[in-house]
Amino acid sequence: MRLPRFDYLGPDTLDEALDLLATHREEAKILAGGTDLLVRMKKGLLTPKFLISLKALNELSYIKKENDCIKIGARTSIADIIASDLIQKQARALSQACEKIGAVTIQHYRGTIGGNILQNNRCHHYNQSDFHRSGRQACHKDGGKICYARDASDRCNSTCQSDGATALMALGAKIVLASKGHERTVDLANFYTTDGIMPFAIESYELLKEIIVPAEGGSSAYQRLAYRSAIDYPIVCAGVLLKLSASQKNIIDDARIVVGAMSRSPLFLAREASSLKGKKLTDTEAFKKAADASMNSAAAFAVHNVGATLEYRCVMVSEMVFRALKSAAQDAKA
């Protein structure tokens, strides 16, 4: 399969990259590992005039602890994250999520955490060849006015299937977006639009530079379901974080629940998580209730567009959240 034509730009520094982005804006795309971008280009889903490669920007590959935070450069490979003790111990959900991305020997070296977060939304009516998409009306994401996944839908229902984003949102991560002469830090939970066509609230001249993961204690876990053991996107996933009360070690002080692969973005379910406040780590009944509530909330968003049946995926939300909560509680006890 041929890639469409483009001009390749290989900046040597971040500043150069930001300069180029500022100049070319919508006409340019950032190339990191290429595992999402190049596939989409091969299918004719986008045809950028310029690719700005991060290949030389080693300055964007790092994992470091600063104060109560873990800072991860956006170009850090999935393999490096899996190998990091720091992340395994203090941001376990991210480590667990990264292990599920792609396949061990290959995508892990190419795939980057930034690329995983910015992996575009998917839909089995949209992520298809030019040929497949011809001979019918274009869908919303393809520049048209129709949704094949949900009848009469006035907007795009493509699904965010990023493992990394789901885990990071559960961990309360922030991201740093850089542009020429400017930087802003955004809570990952606020990074999403409600539009499947352009799911991220990022400007064309901005570059995802860094991920900041709070590491103030707490136990996290990530669970996902896919049809096979590797090279597969999740059909449902869940990331959770449990923070314990400072005075009583077996009591949950705060909780976060995020459900992924069910909507246009990972779903941050604050209300469902708040029901866990003050509950014991061993209270699996409470976990079950929170999980069921998560399912009810998430189900409203989902459409049948990433394989498996919709009903099944909805039911599995509850199971994934429940398992993640149990796993996090287990980890907290240990």
Added chain:
Amino acid sequence: MSDYTIIGKRMPRVDSRAKVMGKAKFTADLKLPGMLVGKIKRSPYAHARILNIDTSKALALPGVKAIVTGKDTEGVKWGVFAYTRDQQFIQTEKARYIGDEVAGVAAVDEETALKALDLINVTYEELPAVFDPMAAMASQTELIHEEFPNNINIHVNIDTGHVDENFEKSYYIREDTFVAPEESYFQAEPYAVLARFDHDDCLEVWCPNGGPHMKSKPLSNSFKIPLHKVKIRKIAIGGAFGGRSEICPADYICALLAKKTNCPVKIVFTREENTIATRQGHAMITTHKTGVDKEGRVLARETTCYMDGGAYSSTGPIATSVPFLSMEQAYRMGSVRYNGYRVYTNKPIRGMIRVHGRGFACGLDTQLDMIAEHLGIDPVEMRLRNSRQPGEYTSTKSYVDSCAMDETIHKAVEASGWKEKWGKLPPFHGIGIGTNSVQTGFPMGIRGGSQSFIKFNEDGEATVMSGVVDNGQGNDNMLVQIAAEELGLLPEDIHLVSADTETTSSDPGSYSQVSTFVGGHAVKIAAANCREKLFEVASKILKVDPGNLAAKNRMIFVKDNPEKCVPIKKVVRVSLLNFNSVNAEGGYWPKVDMKREWVSNPYGQMCEAFSFGTTIVEVKVDPDTGQVEVLQATAAQDVGYALNPLVLEGQFEGSVAMGGQGGMLTEYHEWKDGRCLNPTMLDYKLPLACDMPKIKNIIVESLDPKGPYGAKEAGMSIAMSAAQGYSAAVSNAIGVHMDSFPLTPDKILAAIKKKKSKAD
């Protein structure tokens, strides 16, 4: 049997060295001087009349060398059988599925060819389309092919008589319906074809194929040139699984472009094209009504199957029959009535696939398990009471000679620990058994036989010529092993010339599991004839009767006095000095009933041998997610005789993967208005290394009297029975007999919940 030197040994394959070095050339790897890139314009509509094709803009594009449309084809329709000629290689009147060929382009490079495809302007008038066989039969809209009323392409009716009266005699009768969607081959190598016309106006073609001679005939017909002018060349092939036996429209389009441009043209399919525009496995809706006596013996069965055939006939009559035949071979039935309907729909074309009729077969086995449960009989015992025995005739009057079906059951039961496990496993942990039978060959008229030639070179090495093709299963090695054994040479002394229509005689191809039985047999006979010639000469040198000679390790020696010997090389040279070349030929034609025909007369001897297989599978089901973990698969097959256990095990293991793990758990197609939603390797879930269970292989030998060294088909009976074993194991684990395949987690979870709610 231990007398063999090379046959029966775990011999590494002769083709693997080139393959591990990256030297083996597949079609897409070839490059010829002046070669152009070919691409095919396909219909984006499921059913549409072609009103006009405007190629002017595309032709004006620099770098475009030729465009072909239906106008270049004289509108000839092709079909495997005289009564199924329904497919043009490039459509002239209408497109019948999304992917149907409308035009071809040859250009200097891929980019230009793709751009040209976009510039070809086809005006269509969309027609109402049907995507479901039941709807297609009832449809009042324009027929997909006007000569086939109700969109019924093929109807196979088999009736042994006495069905109704035997139902009346039955102690217990039940009727169940089973459904299964389409599946695909996903050969590792996407389809590709390279064609050129040489200096003698001969058409030379390289492409993955299930039999070069099956490709040359339709090309000879289409181009109206004699067979000797169509030279299908040998090339490494990245898998076929039944999907590459027939002519592919791309073969014709590629050759036509080569003719028009006078340049070599290469077409390489995308993965999507390989999925939608070659063949797929049929979707099926099957109803089995079965009557048994008190002991569970089947007295009467009525099976009705509706198969979604897609847009064209392909091998329709065969596909409509084979699931039934596998059933009637495996199990004895007092009487049976079968009605198989292959129905046209506006979906991709369905053809043969390794596990022909997985859903059908699994339904039958599931129903046997249901009956066994009702009667309180163990599933193993249920099968033993109905299993095929040697010396019997099948319901359609094929004599079954060698048959060790019971032995495969007993050995698989033993090795899997069935007796310790059946009924004793913890909840959601299950074990299941499947048994099946596959035919070694179909009646193929004048193309059913194979012929081989062998010539000796003066250095004592031999060249073997055979039409047999190797799709990856190891046929080249099989031929070399047989020739080396018979000639008394080492495998490295054999030079194989095969799968080339210029230098080899007609051969049925790697089709209907017949390569060893027919093609290997021909080589065995040719080599034995050649050996006789060597012995004639050697007997004069050694001064003994030729009958007392044997050959081994490049030597001819006296049987009871091995010290007395002469090198084969010397025998060859002596022969040449005496003005006698050393070469021979040999052929083999299976003695089948030539009057047997798939539709008009489905009775008589089908083939000379049948293989039998049993697979027992153990699984654990996660009751909260419906996900299945397969713990172990035990595969036992009666292969007649194992020419090379190393290769056979590989066939068994691949069969468990494709037939069981993929076929019964994860592989199926999803559609939206005739568009295949999962044509790629990302979305169609092929099993991976960490998905696969431990596999125990058990080779059972029955020494078929007709087969070479007693060998018959190997592997396919495992693919079929693995699907059944997987399905039975999951059903056993969850306590629900499943009737919709494959068994995806959503269906399993729903079944568990339904059972629970009933119990509550």
Added chain:
Amino acid sequence: MDKIDISLNINDKPFEVRVAPNDTLLEVLRDQLDLTGSKESCGEGVCGSCTVHMDDKPVRSCLTLALEAQGCNIKTVEGLANGDDLSDLQQSFIDHGAVQCGFCTPGMLMSADALLKSNPSPNEETTRKALSGNICRCTGYAKIVEAVCHAANPHDRCPDCKTDNNSGE
């Protein structure tokens, strides 16, 4: 979109090639350098047939721009053997019957070779995991896993292991 002259180090040899930005490494290997051992099967990074090494790490050459392969040591299946001498892994694939149609074999070998470089005696589970990014349609993986586990591990032998392999000499 101008073509660019670059040099690539492939199997320890330098090659000068002129590439377009949208040429993948796989296309350059196969179409320009006639190194056709690396295969295209899915074209979208799923099947692993196009796997090559860049600085000893397996990557999918179908999703790697040729431009981005500059400055790396690239190894393809053609570079595994030393002339006619096969590597232990290649020999083990032959001996264990791990090759059927052979189309996935080059990619499978490259993934396995990378595994063995970091772990010369992998167990079955590690091996299966390491090969989970390579799809094989013929073998059911059993013999491939055996071949990798036994390639360089003197403690894990089976009757199909060639006796003179790894004798310690």
